[in-house]
Amino acid sequence: MVSFLKDNATKRPWFLALVLTIIGVSLLVMGAILIGGGGTWYYGIAGLTLFVIAVFVFNNDGRGALIYGAFLAVTYVWALYEVGPDAWALMPRVAMFSVLGLWFLLPATRRKLGSSMQPLLSLPSTKIVGFAALALVAALFWASVPESAKLPSAAGTGTAPQNTDWAAYGATRDGTRYSPHAAIDRDNVAGLERAWVARTGVPGTFKGTPLQVADRLYLCSGQNVVLALDPDTGVELWRHDPEINTPKFGFWDTCRGVTYYASRSVPERDANSETALCSERIFTATTDARLIALDAATGARCPDFGQVGEISLLPGMGEVKPGFYYVTSPPTIASGAVVFGGWVVDNQEVEEPSGVVRGFDPLSGELLWAWDMGRDDTGLPPEGESYTRGTPNVWSLTSADDELGLVYVPTGNATPDYFGGHRSDAMEKYASSVVAIDATTGKARWHFQTTHHDIWDYDVPSQPTLVDVPVDGVVRKALIQATKRAEIFLLDRETGEPLASVEERTVPQTTAPQEWTSPTQPFSTGMPSFAHPRLTGADMWGLTPLDQLVCRIKFARLDYDGPLTPPSIRGALYYPGIAGGQNWGSVAVDVVNQLMVVNTLHMPFEVRLIPRDEADQMEQRQLGLGGQQAGTPYAVYSMPFLSPLFAPCLRPPYGEMAVVDLASREVLWRRPLGTARQQGPLGIPSGLPLPMGMFYSAGSIVTAGGLIFIGGVMDSTMRAIDLYTGEELWQDRLPTSAQATPMSYVSPATGAQYVLVTVPGGSRGPLQRETTELQEVAAADTAEAGGYVIAYRLADHRLAGDRLAD
DSSP, rough: OOOHHHHHHHHEEEHHHHHHHHHHHHHHHHHHHHHHTTTOOOHHHHHHHHHHHHHHHHHTHHHHHHHHHHHHHHHHHHHHHHHHHHHHEEEEEHHHHHHHHHHTTTTHHHHHHHHHHHHHTTTTTTHHHHHHHHHHHHHHHHHTTTOOOOOTTTTOOOOOOOSSSSTTBSTTTTOOEOOOOOOOTTTTTTGEEEEEEEEOOOSOOOOOOOOOEEEEEEEEEEGGEEEEEOOOOOOEEEEEOOOOOSSSSSSTOOOOOOOOEEEESSSSOTOGGGGGGTTEEEEEOTTSSEEEETTTOOBBBTTSSSSEEESSTTTTOOOOOOSEEEEOOOOOEEEEEEEEEOEEEEBBSOOSSOEEEEOOOOOOOEEEEEEOOTSSSOOOOTOOSSSTTTOOOOOOOEEEEETEEEEEEEEOOOSSOOOTTTOOOHHTTTTTTEEEEEEETTOEEEEEESSSOSSSSOOOOOOOOOEEEEEETTHHHHEEEEEETEEEEEETTTTOOOSSOOOEEEEOOOTTTTTOOSSEEEEESOOOOOOOOOOGGGBBSSSSSHHHHHHHHHHHSBBBOOTOOBSSOOOOSSSSBTSSOOOOTTOOTTTTTEEEEEEEEEEOOOEEEEHHHHHSOOOGGGGGGGOOOOOOOOEEEEEEEEEESOBBOSSSEEEEEEEEEETTTTEEEEEOOOOTTTGGGGGGGOOOOBBBOOOOSSSSSTTTTTTTOOBHHHHHHHEETTTOOOOOOEEOOSSSSOSSSEEEEOOOOOOOOOEEEEEEOOOOOOOOSSHHHHHHHHHTTOOOOOEEEEEEEGGGGOTOOOOOOO
């Protein structure tokens, strides 16, 4: 008997038959479930076909190979019909079956399938077919390389900023992220090299974008450590460690930047003059709720500011549980006030700390005003009271127009995020909006709401961008507000009225008891939308037909009726997800040529409301990125929409870049950004530099040289991209992906233009440099060495005596 089995095992392609059986039965069973949910019949039919083929193969019947060839041909036709010539969308539909088809061409398989199949299966043309298939796949993957786009319709009509320092987080308080320097341009950017690399010595998060003012760079690393560096060498000039005391969860060590302020009431900087101390100040707001003023020349605390150079941000806040309130974004100087909001922990409970926005005197630290959505008074609350609790917060970056006397703040939604049945009028009015506040009185002048009764966590994270744009032949003071919904609103920044049409459209309504939804929501129809078209089962993805099929079943089972489908007890598909659309990286604008650079994320989430009696039995970790939402009828489960192999269930791209002509409001070009090099099944990097369109963090900048720079795409690469065509002109591998927006400046000492990016440490990623010093840095890369500050300049601007600052 044993001999009989061994003989048959050697004569039959039993392992191929077994694989076909497993795949076939799996597809048949799950395909039947999908059919029951109203999905495509393909997978059920494919599973039955593969099972039949497995029977033929096990019986050494060559007809199994013929049927498989026909099955593969039909699969290609069906796949092209469903998704078109999109290589990434085709991959889970045809790649595994194509590889399985090669098994039939192996000599051992051909021998076992019978002599009748030998002539067909041994034709030399099979090699030609294989090479042709590889060529087709390569052509499809690189088909997205952009062609030349249309020229901007208002080229050269705008005005460049007069101040050429990068003196605010977004270059200026307008938040344009535009550098007026053109020494590095499209023709010479290929010669860009690393000029110096500095290390912060601070482990953990590094999201800080530096400032450049005269002969200094100012930045904050993780844990709110503030540094000043020499712009030509990266040598550290001073540092200040505020020694934060913050519970280590959430964004506890996040610092996105610092703020520069020059006083008009004291003499200019003079190192030998005591009266000049703190005539120029660096402000940092900390994650343990303090505002600290430092002398820009020395890093010493400013003794006339608050108590020993700092003030507490807790007065008037009432009870603040550890880690429930802090500041992660740099303040804005608006009409002589230091203005900022604060970050309030997500999804934990009702009545969390207030989302109040405050303005302080930059010299004394005295409170000038407070904008509290629930109170008309702009001072401190009376003794025993607090600013209105649970109101939407302003955690992101703000902008200012001193001519109009306004500071523009993007707001979140009231706490918690995914239920709003308890919210008051004060919580509703200004939620998920951009609000113009009088910078001298703290009174709201106008507001524009981007999402009504927001129960999707669609807080407005992007810094408002202030530009002057032509509208119907007249140049208007405009405000661009990008949103997580991937809707971009163009508003008059003096009045808040839309400058591009906005429509209220009917949206899906909630089925959750004790909740309500707005019957309509605003859509920016006068500006390009960067949201994915309404999702269908054909948009589902995976690495194989099997996990793609699981995604299709999950999609069929979730509530989804297009944009703004509300959270539900059954579970809803939520797209765009909590990261956007657009996030805190905002947009960048070439103010001279009226061109807007837009980065967009595509990553759906699953959101499920969990009734309170069930939620009380669950731990926080079981809720994913959701929360307990204490004080409401529901906790919430919220997680990215992923396949069993941890691949996104939505087909690529996941990250895109586009350029919009603000004069015509047309998209000049739009393309995926980033490769699959650091992505793969089960989180294992593939190492393949295939253009895919990857997730990103932070944002991009644009320069007068016609270039876009970005380092935050999740493939650890710093890029220079042609503003007019989208072509990638230069790249440099980073130790890891940047979490901060780059910046650019010209050194006052050398006249060289630099492009600079900060990168978290603790990685052994490639530096790809030839110098011994940088190889030593890579080899010694530890968490203790902290984050990287990497500065680039053209090779012909290299200075004698350049060295690494370590």
